[in-house]
Amino acid sequence: xxxxxxxxxxMHPTTHLGLHEESTKVDETQYRAMIDSLLYLARSGPNIxxxxxxxxxxxxxxxxxxxxxxxxxxxxxxxxxNLSLLFKRRESFKLMSYCEVDHAGDKVERKSTxxxxxxxxxxxxxxxxxxxxxxxxxxxxxxxxxAASCCNQLLWIKDQLEGYNxxxxxxxxxxxNRANISLLKNQTLHSRVKHIEIKHHFIRDHIQNGTVNLQxxxxxxxxxxxxxxxxxxxxxxxxxxxxxxxxxxx
Numbered sequence: 742x743x744x745x746x747x748x749x750x751x752m753h754p755t756t757h758l759g760l761h762e763e764s765t766k767v768d769e770t771q772y773r774a775m776i777d778s779l780l781y782l783a784r785s786g787p788n789i790x791x792x793x794x795x796x797x798x799x800x801x802x803x804x805x806x807x808x809x810x811x812x813x814x815x816x817x818x819x820x821x822x823n824l825s826l827l828f829k830r831r832e833s834f835k836l837m838s839y840c841e842v843d844h845a846g847d848k849v850e851r852k853s854t855x856x857x858x859x860x861x862x863x864x865x866x867x868x869x870x871x872x873x874x875x876x877x878x879x880x881x882x883x884x885x886x887x888a889a890s891c892c893n894q895l896l897w898i899k900d901q902l903e904g905y906n907x908x909x910x911x912x913x914x915x916x917x918n919r920a921n922i923s924l925l926k927n928q929t930l931h932s933r934v935k936h937i938e939i940k941h942h943f944i945r946d947h948i949q950n951g952t953v954n955l956q957x958x959x960x961x962x963x964x965x966x967x968x969x970x971x972x973x974x975x976x977x978x979x980x981x982x983x984x985x986x987x988x989x990x991x
Contacts (some may be wrong), residue, residue: 742814747820749974751792752810756971758795759843761822761850764804772803775811782818785826787858789814790870791968792850798849798872823988824981833905834902837913839958841965844880847872853883856968857891858984859898865984867894870968884921888914892944892953899952911951922955 746927779793799807840857847854858868873883886948892910895912916922924943947953964974 742815742819745812745816745819748813748816750972751772751789751814751817751822751969752795754971754973755811756972757848758799758801758807758810761806762806764806767803767805767808769800769803772808772811773800775815776800781813786824786986787826787865787868787984788821788824788967788977788986789817790868791854791856792971794870794872794939797816798847804856821988823990824867824986825989827985827987829985831864833862834907835862835910835913836860836895836898836902836908837915838895839889839915839963839965840884840887841969842850842880842883842887842965843969846882846969854969855887855890856965857887858968859891859896861902863985866898866973868968868984881918881920881924884916884918885924888916888921888937888955889942889944892947895953896947908948911954912947912955914955914957915963917958917960917963919957922957925955 776793776797779789780797783790783793792810796807796811796814812886836859838857838859840855843854843856845851845853853868855873856870856977859866873886891914892912895914899912925948944953948955960966964983965976965978967977967984972980
């Protein structure tokens, strides 16, 4: 791959990976070794997190089509060797999060893929790309569960900041699902979600007491898109720059 062609994106926006049983099998050991290397890089590269996690789902009996996408990721890395996360010095420590769910996006089991990122005054500190362990029938339920999960992690970060006496204001959670926001803020709708596990309901208490502020964000401004779906070159460049990934030569 040292002489591979440079790629502008890690995978084509219309790419959908499944079992592809009609495609030729490839060496499983080599495929897993490539995935292991990419998973290591994804720890400091949020721009490739989604594609690497997607390809990692097919480590058992990988096919040629899966290997092609993995090679595209390497080609993208060859074309962007100087990208790095920038952490700017700030005087305030505003905590915010973006969360989104690609409902039933998995083509094999029809499970949802969740993506979220947490920032302290614009500096990216943690990010998540995860496939749900169970299948959800409704988008709102998946969004509800993700918002609760984000709230749980943000409260932990809040406790750490308070330990240094530098925590400020409310926790902002940006979500692009209006139904989910209404469900969490409107008391009269809570009786309709008894089928959701109780552990996910604690977020509404934090919203009511003012610890968390859940706000709507349009799809175009949703930073978590980079963790849930393949993007066009223009969209990818925009989101990674908003997350603080820049070229060290700039």
